Amino acid sequence: MSSSPVSHTMSESAKGWLLASPLALVLGAFLVLPIGMIFVVSFWQATEFSIEPAFSWENYEFLLTSPVTWKVFLATFKYAFLTWVFTLLIGFTVAYYLAFHIRSAASQTALFLLCTIPFLTSNIIRMISWIPFLGRNGIANQALISLGVIDQPLEWLLYSDFAVVLAFVHINTLFMITPIFNTMTRIDHRLIEAARDQGASGWQILWSVIVPLSKPGIMIGSIFVVTLVMGDFITVRFMSGSQSANVGRLISNDIGLLQYPSASATSVVLLITVLMMIGIVLRFVNIRKEL
């Protein structure tokens, strides 16, 4: 063999490290380091005009004792929960329809791609496009009035929790559809025949066979949706007309005021909260096995 002698003498473990190093470097430089930085800064002190390196629990103390924080975290959980419920219902139904009622693989793919079309424009554009629709004199209100369903414009359509959740659901449902559809297409159709052979009704097949076997997809989709909603700040700002807040907005406001240490502390608390939620989800399903 004429290839370099190094590759022959290099041990397997050294090769392994070498192969893993590009990804490790990228993750280290762009994920671990910034998070470590945020963690460090969260203990620093800030005044109106300066940021001082320190080791102080002040930021956390202020954060965890402030009733505003608790209210905002609660609001964030509420958005995450409501969005999760609706995206799950819609996502499961759409995925079920695609996986079990569309016979040909070609039309399955075509319809699935149709679901992704909204993603051709940016999140923010899609959010803002709700405003003329839901506004006081928007299409929705005008249509309802002209149909005679209501005689006063509905005030809660825009700049409300309803609008926030609606936008969240609109933006995030695909993240639920995709993993559920993916696990559903892997369900052997003979299992459904076997269930029917055993006397299961349509609903029984759904509950006893399809839902349990779609669980990995449901869990992965739930992680996507919950983490996206927990970390969002722009949707809440636009759709609530700055009347509601979530943790993301808390952080963004602090950054706007150059209160980096306080923003960092809030970020660390949010990160720990989300990691705990994912940890709980992972206890219920072995995702690695399913990928």
Place this chain on the structure above:
Amino acid sequence: MRTPNDLELVHLTKRYGTTVAVNDINHVFAPSTYVCLLGPSGCGKSTTLRMIAGHETVSEGGIILNGTDISRLPPAARGTAMMFQSYALFPHLTVRDNVSFSLKMKGVDKATRAEKAMKLLDLVAMAHLAERMPAQLSGGQQQRVALARALITEPRVLLLDEPLSALDPFLRIRMRAELKKLQRETGITFIHVTHGQDEALALADEVVVMNNSVIEQAGTPREVWGSPRTEFVARFMGGHNVVTFGGQRVALRQDAVRIAAGGQPATVTASVTGIEYQGDRVAVTSRTELGEEVVALVPDAAFFAQPINPGETLGLAWDEGRVHRLEA
């Protein structure tokens, strides 16, 4: 002999658009028999089975079980149960929950369910693995669980779709003996779809050979193998030469063909094209003057007493009585 418990197919037809998968077949399956539906892939045997099970709609005709037409009933109301190819066990349920699935769907209480499932698992010698998940079982064990799951519904007819094809050859032979034993013990009619003629011969009380969407021949294994009605059956069942003899197509058992040693009268002469050692015997393939291939199975001792090599010319002889005339 007809009894009220027969399963009967009446002008049964299945069409997919313009293609006919099953073409107007009529057959009566006697109760408590082991029937093998045999044929090459695409012959309509699986479609027939799936129509009996209710997983395929019937285009025309009827399926009569126990005096009633079941062809429009849902699968679970027919008195049939199906064992699927590769078993289709529910991967998220334990062995016991798989077996008791149908009882759970019926709303039977948990204790009764568990008790009955264990009884069935006992029958297939799987009770000790009741808590396992299907993925933790071997192919043969999965098959036993699938059997128990099908039998718990107390069917009159058990439909088995290529039940042995997922197993390795040794296990296949062991499991087919178990299937046969189970059929004898339960007294249920088994209808077993297979493309392996050895499997059908070994298991069946009745073999139904299908080809091109119709039943080509039905009868006991001995009848079908020993007296093939058509050239297709003779070739598909194996062990036969199909040759033209006296202007007619005939089937001639390969073990009935002798090699005429020098001096003995020969029926035809042929040149040897291949020699295949099979252990207890040797298959000598040769081509006759008409260009037809004839295989002679020669006992190994006789062959090695007078070995033959490819390329040689030899005389082949057989008793007139062993020639079986084919209808088509």
